Amino acid sequence: MVIPHALRLPLAPATCLFLLACGAPQPAAPSNETTKQPEPTPGPTVPAEPVGLRALLPGTIEAAAPAGELACSFSARNQTLLLARGDVDAVRPAEAVVRSDAGPVRLGRAGGFDAMIDGGTFQGEGITAQIALTGPAVQRGESPPRPATLTLDRPGAPPWRIAGEWTCGP
Template identity: 45%
Template sequence: MTGHPRAAAAALAALTLAACSPRPAADKAEPAPAAPTPTPAAPPAAQSATVGGDGSPIQLSPLTAADREANPLEGELGCGFSAGDPEPLLIAMGVVGSRDPAFGLVKVGDYVERVAAPGGFDGMLKGATFSGRGKTVSIAVTGPARGGGESPPSPATLTYDRADGARRVIEGEWTCGP
């Protein structure tokens, strides 16, 4: 530096002091830039319904009469899981007293998928675990049957586990019979 050594020393001291000093109150009032907030791809309720996996939601759809006609199931008696819709989310048929598997249907999005559970019809009465390609669907009866008649519904949960670790649990009713 050329010029006055005192002036250069004073300027250096001022810069050092400014760098080490707290910022004035006026600077503190400036808000820090906000981190970008991700925009959800689906409503929060839909996102919270599926846990884990690759982040894509598990969307179960009611099985229509056309779905059931296009994918017939054999068996003497059946069970179904419903969650507030007149059409079931899962249906299954099995043979009474048989060790052959019961076969069922579940609709993921627009695609009807087949599943199977051991033990025939009798193996489904108190809930069952169905397996299929890349999925396990478990029905757990959570309370006593409500109502009368030959086939009263029981409160139950359906747990859909996908091979990537995603899981969705739905509360509803499990009904077995003719």
């Protein structure tokens, strides 16, 4: 199959990323040294994504179909990681979805749309996702994104955090 020249350049970065992601880390060579190495101090560095959490795809969103009139989403590195929907009347709990290795995971929280505008905690199926706003809106308009942090807690795993944006609106 011949790929047109106009498509080759845009495909090159994606191909490189794919090949890097598929490479397995090489084990370290055995050492006879018995000197103790200093342990690294924990820092703000986080992995690109936690084990088992993936970007939401249109098919994932359609399959999970969170209900509600209005929506909020958490995005980082140009990928949507959590989508939440809720009604203004707050009778029905807000619903959210994330995508794990096994597929879509539905989460929820008490209250409707108004309860999630300023972030909050969504729980379900062994996952707790907390959105914490970290600053004012970065743009003007009806639904400007706000800087936020997503913290994901799962049994048997350390909490995972990533900085991104929380956007709510119609």
